[in-house]
Amino acid sequence: MNQFRISEAAALLGVSDDTVRRWADQGRLAVSRGANGMQVVAGADLVPLMAEHASGGALAEAFPLARASARNRFVGLVTRVQRDGVMAQVDLQAGPFRLVSLMSREAADELGLEPGMLAAASTKATNVVIELPGGTD
Numbered sequence: 001m002n003q004f005r006i007s008e009a010a011a012l013l014g015v016s017d018d019t020v021r022r023w024a025d026q027g028r029l030a031v032s033r034g035a036n037g038m039q040v041v042a043g044a045d046l047v048p049l050m051a052e053h054a055s056g057g058a059l060a061e062a063f064p065l066a067r068a069s070a071r072n073r074f075v076g077l078v079t080r081v082q083r084d085g086v087m088a089q090v091d092l093q094a095g096p097f098r099l100v101s102l103m104s105r106e107a108a109d110e111l112g113l114e115p116g117m118l119a120a121a122s123t124k125a126t127n128v129v130i131e132l133p134g135g136t137d
Helices: 006-013 017-025 043-054 057-062 105-111
Strands: 003-005 039-042 072-083 087-094 097-104 118-123
Touching: 003 006, 003 043, 006 017, 006 039, 006 043, 017 039, 039 043, 072 097, 072 105, 087 105, 087 118, 097 105, 097 118
Parallel strands: none
Antiparallel strands: 003 039, 072 087, 072 118, 087 097
8 A cells, every 4th residue: 555654645735744634633634653653644545635636626716617628627827928920838837737838829919828827728638648756666
């Protein structure tokens, strides 16, 4: 079974260590002692909370979506817009994720994209690569 220290669980959930401890105190998250005596959380116990946070929470409520088929939606702030002849590169920071979109300059201009704006990026792909942390034999 995969177990994560409080700080690792917090990083995975995108919350503070104190929030994870508070959730444990409230019974929202099961915490046990690992082999080294440190508090740990089972990876399987993080899944429901991660799914809850994947919906976007308060940030997604501030940027409602009518209907879309894309399930991979990231709400964040535009951090950079680089306009060139016919193309534009738009960088979006959504939590720990940086997304880069290449679009027509016309589309970026029509949307009025500028750094600091609230925006959402959605992705839809037929190929998704899953990687595991390195260093395991």
